[in-house]
Structure formats: structure tokens, C-alpha cells
Amino acid sequence: MAISQIAFHVIFTALFIVANVVFVRAILYRLNLVFNARKAHGTENFLEHKNWEFRIKSFVLNVILQKKNFKEPLRGIMHAFVFYGFVTYLLHTTSQFISGVFGYALDDPYKFTLVGSVFGETANHYYEAALQVVSILVLVGLGFFAWRRWIQKAKGLDVHSPASAIVIGMISLLMLSTLLGEGARAVGAEYANPFHDAAPIAAGIGAVWEAIGIEYSSADLVFQIMWWTHILSVFAFMLYVPTSKHAHLIFAPFNYFLQSDTPKGALSKLNLEDETAVWGVTRTEDFPWPNLLDGLSCIECGRCQVQCPANRTGKVLNPKAIIVELKHALMDKMPEVVSIRETNPEGAADAVAALDTSVIGKYEGLSEEALWGCTTCYACVEACPVGNNQVNAIMEMRRHLVLVESSFPAELQGAFVNMENNSNPWGVAAHSRADWAEGLGVKTMAEDSNVDVLYWVGCAGAFDDRNKRIAQSFVKIMQKADVKFGILGTEEGCSGDSARRGGNEYLYQTLAQSNVDTMNGYNVKKVVTACPHCYNTIKNEYPQFGGNFEVVHHSEFINELAKDGKIEVGVAEDANAGKYTYHDSCYIGRYNDNYENPRDLVKKVSGGKLAEPVDHHSKGLCCGAGGAQMWMEEHGERVNFKRSNQLLDTGATTIATACPFCITMITDGVKQEGKIEEVKVKDIAELVAENLK
Incomplete structure (x- = not known):
């Protein structure tokens, strides 16, 4: 050579x-x-x-x-x-x-x-x-x-x-x-x-x-x-x-x-009885490892930022910054943690605890204001091309703020107290939970538990005057279809969605376990509800507490009744003169991939016509009430006003929704524009009930 x-x-x-x-x-x-970092929920059975x-x-x-x-x-x-x-x-x-x-x-x-x-x-x-x-x-x-x-x-x-x-x-x-x-x-x-x-x-x-x-x-x-x-x-x-x-x-x-096959809509369950358990996270090494892997995976393309309703309305929350800052924390804080664990295994716990590895308030993108701006709408997760989950990371930090530091928006305190004392965020007396059904001939499970389906009314349907009308419309539909159903009445409690998304895992678990015990006591098999938040938590999170039920959102339930010929839905009288649009609920859409059932129902009423807003289906803009935002004050441009204007821009005379939070927020947005007299905001159950043949 x-x-x-x-x-x-x-x-x-x-x-x-x-x-x-x-x-x-x-x-x-x-x-x-x-x-x-900490082991992650859903990765314990990695080899299954x-x-x-x-x-x-x-x-x-x-x-x-x-x-x-x-x-x-x-x-x-x-x-x-x-x-x-x-x-x-x-x-x-x-x-x-x-x-x-x-x-x-x-x-x-x-x-x-x-x-x-x-x-x-x-x-x-x-x-x-x-x-x-x-x-x-x-x-x-x-x-x-x-x-x-x-x-x-x-x-x-x-x-x-x-x-x-x-x-x-x-x-x-x-x-x-x-x-x-x-x-x-x-x-x-x-x-x-x-x-x-x-x-x-x-x-x-x-x-x-x-x-x-x-x-x-x-x-x-x-x-x-x-x-x-x-x-x-x-x-x-x-x-x-x-x-x-x-x-x-x-x-x-x-x-x-390395993704887990747990449902998109399920947050991890904290073991509140374990004295060594981490109650939320602020220290870098306490994050579940997928949150930190997300940081390394991030390309900083900004798709999550572009879709985030909080960021789109001028809030400080930037989901891209959340993930990027976690990457910085990983590279800044974890090397010393790993070095201590490898060189001094026996004394590692105390030595690591002495380190300053906290992230909340230490990195610009991880301020408390940013963390409390999230509506948990999942738009950032849906948009991310590399599989990051910004919502899970935010929820881990919210839990720490609530459970460890007792640091959360003052308005949320009222909702927590109301859920704890009266099992509903409004604070209405719990004994009046079934008053909405007076005169409708609806039986409670205590009166007759031999039913095919339990109608989970939810706090909004039971206590909010506007949403009571939706519950009554849904009852009318089920009775028309001869569905054998019952309600829990005063035995029903808050599903706990706002408590969990508000970071109060302790309160959530108390509410969830009580509800699961009640439903299991009646041997409930199938649950239908008009609230996407109740739907998501009962379907995807109650199994963590032994509550394994078939859970159906009322949009799917009503659509199946129509497909099976148990009800016949006519075209509305104003269908020719008016225009219909539909607002996607985040918790039945992005979280549970239910986009077409509500649209099918709106099309039946409108004669097949449906005007889509600029953001729809998986890109639908949040109403702004999720993630416990319903009970907090919003500063600056309101998300629900931005979304309402998108819906109004379609020229619709009827805006259809499928969520009690959404109908409240969109109605407020239409009122803000001074169009509440000319544009109707209705739940799909109301539209169907009004047009039953």
C-alpha cells in the first residue's frame, strides 16, 4: 500500500x-x-x-x-x-x-x-x-x-x-x-x-x-x-x-x-397514601422522564404556540417555551443530580435534595402566570409533530403549586371549597341537584336501578339555569326513543374534572372515588352524559379508581338513536333561511376523536348544510373554559370572544355546541358582539328535541 x-x-x-x-x-x-428522572405513569408494563x-x-x-x-x-x-x-x-x-x-x-x-x-x-x-x-x-x-x-x-x-x-x-x-x-x-x-x-x-x-x-x-x-x-x-x-x-x-x-398507550384524556394518578410520593413537580429530577425527553425532541417549530388559545390572545403562556425550558433545566440541573447518584448512592437522596433544581419561576417560560393560563385544550399536543405533551408537564407543575405551595388564583379557591362542601363548583345546595327534573317523570337509581343506561347529568345540567334546559331536552329525546334510563339525583357528585385540571388532585380523588363507589353500588354498566368534561374523566380516568363503565357522550348516543330509527329528526323551519355552524368541544374532539357525531345531528336539523368556522375539527379553537378556567378570571383578550367571532364570521344564524361550558362561553361572546337576538346558541340536544317528528 x-x-x-x-x-x-x-x-x-x-x-x-x-x-x-x-x-x-x-x-x-x-x-x-x-x-x-422519575418513572412515568403508563411505562411500568413496558415489555407487555x-x-x-x-x-x-x-x-x-x-x-x-x-x-x-x-x-x-x-x-x-x-x-x-x-x-x-x-x-x-x-x-x-x-x-x-x-x-x-x-x-x-x-x-x-x-x-x-x-x-x-x-x-x-x-x-x-x-x-x-x-x-x-x-x-x-x-x-x-x-x-x-x-x-x-x-x-x-x-x-x-x-x-x-x-x-x-x-x-x-x-x-x-x-x-x-x-x-x-x-x-x-x-x-x-x-x-x-x-x-x-x-x-x-x-x-x-x-x-x-x-x-x-x-x-x-x-x-x-x-x-x-x-x-x-x-x-x-x-x-x-x-x-x-x-x-x-x-x-x-x-x-x-x-x-x-416510548409513548404510553394510556388514553389521551387521562392524567396520571398520584398515590396520596405514599409518604414518599411526589405531589406535583417543581424539581427537575421529579418530572416524569417523558416530560424531559420532550425537551430533547422539540424542534422549536412553534406549531404548538400558533395553536395555543392563550398565546393567540396575548397571554404569557407559550407551550413551546414550556418544553424548551424543560430542556434547559435538564441540561442545567440533571448532570449534578446524576453525578451524585453515581458517586454516592447511599447518601444521594439528601445530597440531591440540597441542590436547587426547581424550575417554576426560575425559567422565564415557567412562570406561575404562564402555568395558570393553560385551558388544557390539547391543541398544542395535537399540533406537535414530534409527539410532545405540553399539557402533562403543565399539570405536573400545577399540582405542585396547589398541593405543596397552596399557590393558585384566588377565584379558584371558591370553586374548590364549593366542590368540597356541596360537590359542585357553583356552591348550590347539593340537595337540589335533581330539582331540574321535576315533573319530567325521571326516576333516580334509588327508585329503580334496573335500567339500561345511567344519565350522568353533571353539575352544569343540574345547577346552571341555561344548561338545565339542555338536560330537559335530552330527557325528552330519550323518552321519545323509549330508552330505559335513570339518574343518581342527589347521590351524583361533581365528576372532579375542574379539581384535577385545577391541580387539586386530593379533592379530585375524593370526588372520583365517591362517585365510583356509588355507581358500582348500583352495578352501572353504561353511562351517557352531555358534558364532555364529565365524559372524559368518567371514561378515561375513573378506571384508575375501579370505575370501568361504557361511557358515551350524548352526541354519539343521540346519533345512534337516529341511525337505529328510534327517533326521527326533521329539518328545522328556519333551515332554508338560516345558516348553521358547529363549535368543536376540545374534550370530545381532540381528547376523544368525536368530531362527526355532533355534525351529523346538526346536518339533520339544517337539511345537510353546515358552515365550518376557520378553525374546526382537530384545529378547533377552544372556548376558553377548560383547565378550570371556567372558575378563574381572564385578563386581556378573551378566548371565548375570539372564538365567538370566528363562529359569527361564518354568517350563521344558529351556533350549535355540545358542551355546557362551551354554550356558556359562546353565548357570552355572541352577547358581547350584540347579536344574541339574531344568532341562536343551542346545544345539539335542544336542536334535536325541537325537531323530533
């Missing part, structure tokens, strides 16, 4: 080893920090087959097929160009690594190719030709993202982002070096073979090289320069990416594969 060949082999192999060692160590270092099946499906859909990215079609396509470009390049770059390590690259970089060695030289020529097309598509994608960030200056993106410039520059260099190198190979006789026509891009670039004076004799030098440019760019990319926000390339796949 010639001296130059030996030198080449040694230099390349050294660079290869260093780049890979640094790359792997950076990844393992960060994963070690993450997994030194059903969890593996769920995780594999999550990985395939969202990593391989890019499902979440395509929720924004144009951006999804452009990201697919870049992502699938990387996938396509894997064989090409691996071939280059092998050629370099074994010294082939000095004489002929194409002496060895993975595609050629497995499928033959013909297949390799076509692969390389396809790679050139892919390179162009990657450059198109990069150009699009550069335009969005620095020209369009899209909301949610940091226009002063050197990391983005570095990565876009690196990837562009990877693509250009390949294209220019292939063009150099096409100069002169190199491509005078049957595959010349299969590589028109390289042939075209080769023609440009020839036009500027590069001849066949010097084209090989150009190719070698481009080859080294490409491979050194790959090594630089490996060194830089794990330490940057573009580490999402590595950690987002972990994020999707």
Missing part, C-alpha cells in the same frame, strides 16, 4: 471513529439524564405485548410515515422531502464510510457500493440517478423552510436562529457536494455508457462543468474535492446535531416509540 493510501486510510478512519464516538456518547449522555404493538404502530405512523407532519400539508410535503432524502442517503453515505475505512475512496469511491454489491451495478446506477433527484427535492424543502423563517417570518419561528442556519447550511452542502461531484463524474467519457440517459441531472451539471473549462483530466480532482466536502460535512453534522435543537432527528423517534 502506498504511503498516501496509508495516510488516507488512517486519517479517514480516525475521523470516522471520533465522529461516531462523540455522536453516540452525546446521545447516551442525554438519555442517561432523562432516565434518571400490547405496549410493544402500540409503540411500533406509533413509530411507523409518525416517524416512518410522517403522519403528524402532514397535518400541515405543505410543510408536511417539504419536511418529507428532507426526511426521506436522509433515508435515501443512508445507503449512499454508508457506502462512503466503508470505502473510506477500507481505503477504496482514494482510488475509486465507487469501487464498493451497498446497492451494487447486493443488487448489481445496473441497480446502483439507477439508485445514484434517483439520489440526484432526491438531492434536488431536499434543497427545495430546505429553501421552503428558510423562506418561512427568514422571509415570511412565520409566527412561532425564531428569525434569529443560528442553529437553523447552521443545519440548513450543512444539509445544503451535503446535497450540493453530491450533485456537483456526480456532475464531475459525468464530464467526458465517464458517463458515456447505457446509463447516461438515466442520470440527466448529473449530465446537465457535467455540461456546466465543461462549459466553465473543467475537462476530463481535471474532473477527477473536482470529484475528489466534492467527495471530501460531503464526507466532512457528514462528520460535522454528527458532531453538531446531538447538542443542538436539531437533535429531534434522534430523540423524536425515541419519543414516539
Whole structure:
């Protein structure tokens, strides 16, 4: 072997080893920090087959097929160009690594190719030709993202982002070096073979090289320069990416594969009887590890920020900042925690406790004002392309503020006291819970428990005058369909949704366990409710307390009655003259994927016509009342006013809702615009009851 060949082999192999060692160590270092945090709810049975099946499906859909990215079609396509470009390049770059390590690259970089060695030289020529097309598509994608960030200056993106410039520059260099190198190979006789026509891009670039004076004799030098440019760019990319926000390339796949198959609408259950349990979180090491993995996975694309109703109305909450600040906390605080645990295992607990690892109020994005601005609408989680869950992290910190520091908005104190004393947030006497049903012939479970379905009325249906009419309309529908149902009456308590989302896990568990015991005492099998918040908590969270019921939202229940022919819904008299629109409830939509049942009912009443607001279905804008916001004061622009204006902009004369909180908030918004006389706001149960044949 010639001296130059030996030198080449040694230099390349050294660079290869260093780049890979640094790359792997950076990844393992960060994963070690993450997994030194608290175990997460839902990951205890990691090896169960059903969890593996769920995780594999999550990985395939969202990593391989890019499902979440395509929720924004144009951006999804452009990201697919870049992502699938990387996938396509894997064989090409691996071939280059092998050629370099074994010294082939000095004489002929194409002496060895993975595609050629497995499928033959013909297949390799076509692969390389396809790679050139892919390179162009990657450059198109990069150009699009550069335009969005620095020209369009899209909301949610940091226009002063050197990391983005570095990565876009690196990837562009990877693509250009390949294209220019292939063009150099096409100069002169190199491509005078049957595959010349299969590589028109390289042939075209080769023609440009020839036009500027590069001849066949010097084209090989150009190719070698481009080859080294490409491979050194790959090594630089490996060194830089794990330490940057573009580490999402590595950690987002972990994020999707390690997801739990617990329901979207279920928060974790605290063990309140365990003296060592963590009651909410402010210390970095106490966060469940998925919250910290979210930080590493975040690409800072701002999709969550753009969709957040609080952020859209000028509040300080920024869900992107929540996740980014958790990443900063991970890298700032956890190294010392891990070091103590590894060097002094026996005294680690006391030593770690002495550290200042708290995050609330210590990082700009994690202020108490920001945490209390969340409506828990799940829009941020739905929008995130890398599988982050901002809501869970916020709820962990809210629990700490309430249970440990007793620090929460003063107005929330009244709701907590009312739920504790009267089992409803309004504070109305509990003995009047069944008064709404007087004269309707509705029996309680105590009077007759031999029923097919329990109607869970909820606090709004029982105590709020506007929502009492909805409960009465729903009863009318069930009686028309001869449904055998009962209510709990005064035995029904608050479902506890506002307590749990308000951070008061202790109060929530008291309410939930009482309700579960009552329903189990009557051997309840099926529950129907008109409140999405009650629906979500009974369906997805009561199983944590032994409450395993079939739970149906009234939109689905009524729609099934209509489909089965048990009721017949006519077209409303004003259907021809008016226009109907529908407001999506977050807790039956994003949380439970129930979008079409309520729409089906509205279409029956409207004669098939439905005008969608600008934000609808999975992008529907929250009414602003979720996450216990119903009981708190909102400052600045009100979310419900913004949403009401979107609905009014459709020109609708009837706005349909399917949630007691939503109907209250949207009605207030329509009143604010002075249109309450000309625009009706009604629950779907009212619309159906008014138009029963």
C-alpha cells in the first residue's frame, strides 16, 4: 500500500471513529439524564405485548410515515422531502464510510457500493440517478423552510436562529457536494455508457462543468474535492446535531416509540397514601422522564404556540417555551443530580435534595402566570409533530403549586371549597341537584336501578339555569326513543374534572372515588352524559379508581338513536333561511376523536348544510373554559370572544355546541358582539328535541 493510501486510510478512519464516538456518547449522555428522572405513569408494563404493538404502530405512523407532519400539508410535503432524502442517503453515505475505512475512496469511491454489491451495478446506477433527484427535492424543502423563517417570518419561528442556519447550511452542502461531484463524474467519457440517459441531472451539471473549462483530466480532482466536502460535512453534522435543537432527528423517534398507550384524556394518578410520593413537580429530577425527553425532541417549530388559545390572545403562556425550558433545566440541573447518584448512592437522596433544581419561576417560560393560563385544550399536543405533551408537564407543575405551595388564583379557591362542601363548583345546595327534573317523570337509581343506561347529568345540567334546559331536552329525546334510563339525583357528585385540571388532585380523588363507589353500588354498566368534561374523566380516568363503565357522550348516543330509527329528526323551519355552524368541544374532539357525531345531528336539523368556522375539527379553537378556567378570571383578550367571532364570521344564524361550558362561553361572546337576538346558541340536544317528528 502506498504511503498516501496509508495516510488516507488512517486519517479517514480516525475521523470516522471520533465522529461516531462523540455522536453516540452525546446521545447516551442525554438519555442517561432523562432516565434518571422519575418513572412515568403508563411505562411500568413496558415489555407487555400490547405496549410493544402500540409503540411500533406509533413509530411507523409518525416517524416512518410522517403522519403528524402532514397535518400541515405543505410543510408536511417539504419536511418529507428532507426526511426521506436522509433515508435515501443512508445507503449512499454508508457506502462512503466503508470505502473510506477500507481505503477504496482514494482510488475509486465507487469501487464498493451497498446497492451494487447486493443488487448489481445496473441497480446502483439507477439508485445514484434517483439520489440526484432526491438531492434536488431536499434543497427545495430546505429553501421552503428558510423562506418561512427568514422571509415570511412565520409566527412561532425564531428569525434569529443560528442553529437553523447552521443545519440548513450543512444539509445544503451535503446535497450540493453530491450533485456537483456526480456532475464531475459525468464530464467526458465517464458517463458515456447505457446509463447516461438515466442520470440527466448529473449530465446537465457535467455540461456546466465543461462549459466553465473543467475537462476530463481535471474532473477527477473536482470529484475528489466534492467527495471530501460531503464526507466532512457528514462528520460535522454528527458532531453538531446531538447538542443542538436539531437533535429531534434522534430523540423524536425515541419519543414516539416510548409513548404510553394510556388514553389521551387521562392524567396520571398520584398515590396520596405514599409518604414518599411526589405531589406535583417543581424539581427537575421529579418530572416524569417523558416530560424531559420532550425537551430533547422539540424542534422549536412553534406549531404548538400558533395553536395555543392563550398565546393567540396575548397571554404569557407559550407551550413551546414550556418544553424548551424543560430542556434547559435538564441540561442545567440533571448532570449534578446524576453525578451524585453515581458517586454516592447511599447518601444521594439528601445530597440531591440540597441542590436547587426547581424550575417554576426560575425559567422565564415557567412562570406561575404562564402555568395558570393553560385551558388544557390539547391543541398544542395535537399540533406537535414530534409527539410532545405540553399539557402533562403543565399539570405536573400545577399540582405542585396547589398541593405543596397552596399557590393558585384566588377565584379558584371558591370553586374548590364549593366542590368540597356541596360537590359542585357553583356552591348550590347539593340537595337540589335533581330539582331540574321535576315533573319530567325521571326516576333516580334509588327508585329503580334496573335500567339500561345511567344519565350522568353533571353539575352544569343540574345547577346552571341555561344548561338545565339542555338536560330537559335530552330527557325528552330519550323518552321519545323509549330508552330505559335513570339518574343518581342527589347521590351524583361533581365528576372532579375542574379539581384535577385545577391541580387539586386530593379533592379530585375524593370526588372520583365517591362517585365510583356509588355507581358500582348500583352495578352501572353504561353511562351517557352531555358534558364532555364529565365524559372524559368518567371514561378515561375513573378506571384508575375501579370505575370501568361504557361511557358515551350524548352526541354519539343521540346519533345512534337516529341511525337505529328510534327517533326521527326533521329539518328545522328556519333551515332554508338560516345558516348553521358547529363549535368543536376540545374534550370530545381532540381528547376523544368525536368530531362527526355532533355534525351529523346538526346536518339533520339544517337539511345537510353546515358552515365550518376557520378553525374546526382537530384545529378547533377552544372556548376558553377548560383547565378550570371556567372558575378563574381572564385578563386581556378573551378566548371565548375570539372564538365567538370566528363562529359569527361564518354568517350563521344558529351556533350549535355540545358542551355546557362551551354554550356558556359562546353565548357570552355572541352577547358581547350584540347579536344574541339574531344568532341562536343551542346545544345539539335542544336542536334535536325541537325537531323530533
